[in-house]
Amino acid sequence: MAEGAATVLIPAYNEEKKIAETVRAVQKIPGVVRIVVIDDGSHDQTAQRAEKAGALVLKTPKNLGKGGALNLGLTKITGDYLLLLDADLGQTAREGRKLLEAVVKGQADLVIGRFPERKRKSGFGLVLWFARRLIRSYTGLHLEAPLSGQRALNKKALTALEGKFAEGFGVEVAMIIDLAKQGLIIKEIPVEMKHRQTKRDLAGFLHRGKQLIDILGVVLKRLR
Numbered sequence: 001m002a003e004g005a006a007t008v009l010i011p012a013y014n015e016e017k018k019i020a021e022t023v024r025a026v027q028k029i030p031g032v033v034r035i036v037v038i039d040d041g042s043h044d045q046t047a048q049r050a051e052k053a054g055a056l057v058l059k060t061p062k063n064l065g066k067g068g069a070l071n072l073g074l075t076k077i078t079g080d081y082l083l084l085l086d087a088d089l090g091q092t093a094r095e096g097r098k099l100l101e102a103v104v105k106g107q108a109d110l111v112i113g114r115f116p117e118r119k120r121k122s123g124f125g126l127v128l129w130f131a132r133r134l135i136r137s138y139t140g141l142h143l144e145a146p147l148s149g150q151r152a153l154n155k156k157a158l159t160a161l162e163g164k165f166a167e168g169f170g171v172e173v174a175m176i177i178d179l180a181k182q183g184l185i186i187k188e189i190p191v192e193m194k195h196r197q198t199k200r201d202l203a204g205f206l207h208r209g210k211q212l213i214d215i216l217g218v219v220l221k222r223l224r
Contacts, residue, residue, distance in 0.1 A: 005079030012087035099152035108187035113150030139180035170218035
């Protein structure tokens, strides 16, 4: 296996519109030796389209949430690095190469992709503000995109996480806190990525509410 080889984990829930395009874009990233799509209880053609595009597909019998889906994906990783990407990035998933290059070059143990500034806000920013404050309070880090799911990790980071992610939507915040507390280097870099924005509707507010509850759960667990 070539040095710098990476596995890509893509959790997906009802992402049939974008998943094939995302997988094909990831295939163009140098160093990627395996693409694992975790179909987290989808009711559409996500799994079939991901497999047809060339990904290894794992299906869950029910929706496990993001953290649970990623943990299932960890059973299939190979190589020296791990790249986490969202399923709805489409062609912009190729920007994941910037994250991977940064960890391969030793710039950080965890590299987080920071999206371009949005002209229109999808919500009121409460969850993002809360995540930033929590991380600053617990670690001293000033991060702009603590909720971004676009991340690259090296083996040192995976070992520090004991080979498991936090469950649910608190996975990103938990990862930052746990690695920072152990002295690992965390860095954000800009990426030209685009994905679907959560809308200011009932579904959007419910999603953000679940996200906030999961983040609170992550913090309370680490206070015990």
